[in-house]
Amino acid sequence: MKKLAREVAVIGIGQTKFGEHWDLSFRELGIQAGIKAILDAGIDSKRIDALFIGNMSAGQFLGQEHIASMIAEEVGLTSNQIPATRVEAADASGALAFRQGLLDIASGLHEVVVVGGAEKMSDVTSDIAAGFIAAGADQAWEALFGATLPALYAIMARRHMKEYGTTMEQLAAVSVKNHRHGKMNPFAQYQSEISLETVLKAPRVAEPLGLFDCAPISDGAAALVLCEMELAKEICPCPVRIAGTGQGSDALAITNRPSITEMRATKKASERAYERAGITPKEVDVAEVHDSFSIGEIMAIEDLGFFEKGDGGPATERNDTTFGGVIPVNTSGGLKARGHPLGATGIAQINEIVLQLRRKAEGRQVKDARVGLAHSVGGTGGTSVVHILEVV
Amino acid sequence: MGVARYWRQQDQRYNLGGSKCTICNREFFPSRTMCPICHRRSLGKMEKYHFKGFGKVTSFTVVHDPAPGYRSQVPYILATIELEEGDLVLGQIVDCPPSEVEIGSDVEMVFRKLSEEGKSGTIQYGYKFRLK
Numbered sequence: 001m002k003k004l005a006r007e008v009a010v011i012g013i014g015q016t017k018f019g020e021h022w023d024l025s026f027r028e029l030g031i032q033a034g035i036k037a038i039l040d041a042g043i044d045s046k047r048i049d050a051l052f053i054g055n056m057s058a059g060q061f062l063g064q065e066h067i068a069s070m071i072a073e074e075v076g077l078t079s080n081q082i083p084a085t086r087v088e089a090a091d092a093s094g095a096l097a098f099r100q101g102l103l104d105i106a107s108g109l110h111e112v113v114v115v116g117g118a119e120k121m122s123d124v125t126s127d128i129a130a131g132f133i134a135a136g137a138d139q140a141w142e143a144l145f146g147a148t149l150p151a152l153y154a155i156m157a158r159r160h161m162k163e164y165g166t167t168m169e170q171l172a173a174v175s176v177k178n179h180r181h182g183k184m185n186p187f188a189q190y191q192s193e194i195s196l197e198t199v200l201k202a203p204r205v206a207e208p209l210g211l212f213d214c215a216p217i218s219d220g221a222a223a224l225v226l227c228e229m230e231l232a233k234e235i236c237p238c239p240v241r242i243a244g245t246g247q248g249s250d251a252l253a254i255t256n257r258p259s260i261t262e263m264r265a266t267k268k269a270s271e272r273a274y275e276r277a278g279i280t281p282k283e284v285d286v287a288e289v290h291d292s293f294s295i296g297e298i299m300a301i302e303d304l305g306f307f308e309k310g311d312g313g314p315a316t317e318r319n320d321t322t323f324g325g326v327i328p329v330n331t332s333g334g335l336k337a338r339g340h341p342l343g344a345t346g347i348a349q350i351n352e353i354v355l356q357l358r359r360k361a362e363g364r365q366v367k368d369a370r371v372g373l374a375h376s377v378g379g380t381g382g383t384s385v386v387h388i389l390e391v392v
Numbered sequence: 393m394g395v396a397r398y399w400r401q402q403d404q405r406y407n408l409g410g411s412k413c414t415i416c417n418r419e420f421f422p423s424r425t426m427c428p429i430c431h432r433r434s435l436g437k438m439e440k441y442h443f444k445g446f447g448k449v450t451s452f453t454v455v456h457d458p459a460p461g462y463r464s465q466v467p468y469i470l471a472t473i474e475l476e477e478g479d480l481v482l483g484q485i486v487d488c489p490p491s492e493v494e495i496g497s498d499v500e501m502v503f504r505k506l507s508e509e510g511k512s513g514t515i516q517y518g519y520k521f522r523l524k
């Protein structure tokens with residue numbers, strides 16, 4: 001595989017607390033995250049050449065499209081009319097915005113780019129929000145027949161249980177572990193532990209998945225500053241290299257895929273990212289994966305190559321995916337506990353990985369972390385995006 | 393979805409109307425204008441094909457927390473069904489309690505009301521399935 005034309009580093013990170021922000025608008029969330037990232041990078045905002053924003057559904061949640069221009073202005077980036085672009089791939093929008101920013105610099109077009117993600121979901125009731133989230137699935141062949149996103153993941157979960165013997169307890173162990181991690185993350189929506197019993201006894205949303213198998217509805221924003229590597233080394237004391245990038249697609253409807261117990265888009269995206277980074281899954285020290293539903297994390301850790309197919313459930317139960325295990329997964333609390341403001345999620349994942357690689361993750365620091373991976377899924381797997389970052 | 397968008401899919405939703413590639417004899421649901429195996433050779437060689445409506449459950453869920461427009465049907469069974477012809481389709485299973493459905497259950501198509509109030513305010517009809 002050919003190298004990217006230029007190497008790119010992350011030099012600034014920033015995010016809001018995730019949760020229900022009744023007092024903050026979409027604009028204010030975006031500004032908070034953007035300004036934090038720019039301050040963290042320690043650069044003059046005049047040096048920023050372009051902006052990419054990941055957002056799934058401002059048009060539905062707020063009736064506001066064209067949000068790239070809005071955020072650019074609020075963060076003070078419109079004085080020089082820099083290019084500002086919104087990127088959409090359901091809840092993989094943030095990860096895809098990151099990839100666009102990376103390619104923008106790698107191509108030689110720009111030197112410094114801000115990438116962000118934001119979503120404001122709590123301005124509508126939860127069933128309306130569920131309908132909007134379902135827009136990431138196939139409207140004509142899934143949603144019309146009564147499918148919600150939890151229902152589609154539930155169908156995948158039941159098949160995974162049938163084929164591999166995955167248990168309710170193993171699904172629940174994902175959420176228990178992610179809440180335990182989230183407790184150590186000051187930006188997480190939920191900073192409290194939950195018991196296995198609580199998860200198992202919670203009301204069912206779509207059997208076999210219950211309330212605590214599902215990521216919450218969240219408001220939040222996150223941002224990053226990306227920079228060409230040579231320049232990054234001059235201006236930043238701790239640049240983090242973007243070593244690999246991969247993206248994959250698959251049929252929008254789960255019925256148009258040969259298997260519903262794996263995500264081909266994730267397998268391909270990760271193969272591409274590993275190849276570009278020149279590493280194997282075993283060399284990854286810490287990972288943020290897309291656990292919009294507990295079964296999603298189990299499939300992800302299999303499809304990313306951390307565990308054999310079918311071993312995702314048992315591995316979680318063996319504590320292989322927590323601190324001191326084979327590979328700590330979702331040290332931030334994941335989508336389940338950190339929160340899942342759709343478009344912001346992919347950027348927040350990279351925030352966590354950069355924090356880990358800077359060795360600034362405090363109580364949740366993975367010892368000697370050198371290589372980190374972030375994995376984002378759009379809807380039920382029609383899009384998957386994987387990035388690998390490493391210490392310079 | 394707008395009324396025209398529903399109307400365009402009526403044959404597919406009412407009668408499991410798909411398509412068949414006359415080159416490789418594979419059937420497709422939903423209908424395709426080009427065979428994904430034969431590609432351009434299949435252009436103009438695709439025929440209408442109505443699926444027989446028999447199949448087996450490959451997985452299912454019982455939905456308790458529905459999207460707007462489906463609340464009156466709760467709890468409802470939503471399943472992936474492998475049709476006899478080989479294609480997979482998503483649909484509800486009706487006329488039985490959830491406890492009677494298993495992976496592997498034989499089902500047949502029935503014609504029913506899908507949603508009470510689509511975004512357009514109209515009632516939508518289409519295929520569901522029942523145990524055979």
Ligand SMILES: [Zn+2]
Binds near residue numbers: 416427429430431
């Ligand atoms: Zn053909």
